[in-house]
Amino acid sequence: GNSVTQMEGPVTLSEEAFLTINCTYTATGYPSLFWYVQYPGEGLQLLLKATKADDKGSNKGFEATYRKETTSFHLEKGSVQVSDSAVYFCALSPNQAGTALIFGKGTTLSVSS
Amino acid sequence: DTAVSQTPKYLVTQMGNDKSIKCEQNLGHDTMYWYKQDSKKFLKIMFSYNNKELIINETVPNRFSPKSPDKAHLNLHINSLELGDSAVYFCASSQAQGIIYEQYFGPGTRLTVT
Numbered sequence: 505g506n507s508v509t510q511m512e513g514p515v516t517l518s519e520e521a522f523l524t525i526n527c528t529y530t531a532t533g534y535p536s537l538f539w540y541v542q543y544p545g546e547g548l549q550l551l552l553k554a555t556k557a558d559d560k561g562s563n564k565g566f567e568a569t570y571r572k573e574t575t576s577f578h579l580e581k582g583s584v585q586v587s588d589s590a591v592y593f594c595a596l597s598p599n600q601a602g603t604a605l606i607f608g609k610g611t612t613l614s615v616s617s
Numbered sequence: 618d619t620a621v622s623q624t625p626k627y628l629v630t631q632m633g634n635d636k637s638i639k640c641e642q643n644l645g646h647d648t649m650y651w652y653k654q655d656s657k658k659f660l661k662i663m664f665s666y667n668n669k670e671l672i673i674n675e676t677v678p679n680r681f682s683p684k685s686p687d688k689a690h691l692n693l694h695i696n697s698l699e700l701g702d703s704a705v706y707f708c709a710s711s712q713a714q715g716i717i718y719e720q721y722f723g724p725g726t727r728l729t730v731t
Contacts, residue, residue, distance in 0.1 A: 536702035542658075547707060547724040591658055597718050604650060604673055604721055605709075611660070612658075 506531045510594045510608030511583040514611040517615050519568055525579040525611045527568075528593035537561075537570055550595065551579075560614070584615045620644050621723035623708050630698055638693045638726045640708030647712055648672070649691035650720065654705040666691055671723060681722045695728075703730045 511526040531535065539561070553563030555570035566581045566583040577594060594608040621642045630636055642649060650673075651663040665673035666685040680696045691708060710724040 538719075540722075548660075548709075548722040550719065550721070593660065595721075599718060603718070604652075604665055605649065605660075607660040610658040611662075 506535065506596055506598055506606050508594050508596050508606055508608040510592075510611055512609070513591075514612040514614055516587070516615070519586055519615055519617050520583045521615075522525045523579070523581040523584045523588075523613065525592055525594075525613070526606060527572075527577045527579065529575050529594075529596050531539050531576065531596055531598065533598060536599055537568070538597065539566070539568055539577070539579050540593040540607075542591045542593065542596055542610075544590070551592070584613070586617050589613055589615045621708055621710055621721050623706075623714055623723040623726050624627055625726060626724060627727050627729075629731065632698055632729055633702060634683055634698050635694070635696045636698060636728070637695070638708075638728075640691045640693070642707075642708075642710040642723075644710055644721060645649060645712065646721075648709035648710060648718070649685065649688075650709040650711075651691065651693050652707040652709060652722075652723070654707060660707070664691075664693075672700070698728075698730045700730050703728055708717070 507567035536555045537553045538553045540548040541551045552563040554561040558570045569578045591610045593610045595605040644653045647666045650665040664683040669685045682694045685691045705725045707725045708721045711720040
């Protein structure tokens, strides 16, 4: 079956620190991978995506590379800001009509100045 | 120009009541979903509709009934509300881009049952 495992939080960093949030997946077939972000009191926003092996998704200084050999999609940012404080979700789509996203449990990031 | 909208944003009600949450998308997508986010932020699919046809119906109590009057709307009706129904409910929509199904989420409805 399909599943997503992401590192437990919370992650607490100082401003300008380097961020890594680990995500690994189990999937049959050729899934697409996503990172969503949920800011306090808001809905989920798509942060970045990758649709095939070795693709790198990037947005707002965040990056993640689809690694088929290690079944991973780790999220990284070189220098976090206070405004990056949010919950980050790694998700997998089996790429079939009508199928749901499979989410990791979310990682809370707290950045202090 | 909101892509996926939900009403209401907050819903506070008493046990035993019946309530509905409405969702509309103006993206022209053909698939819509309901997800439930629990107090630990875990997201789980409840239902999905493709062109008004029910595709996913996860193991949820039959007190929950989705209705899709057209491709742009997916409503969620909940009968006999229980304390455990308190959660944030997210609507989402998607459209195939090749084989990629990128989902767009609404702002969520926070349901509190007292």
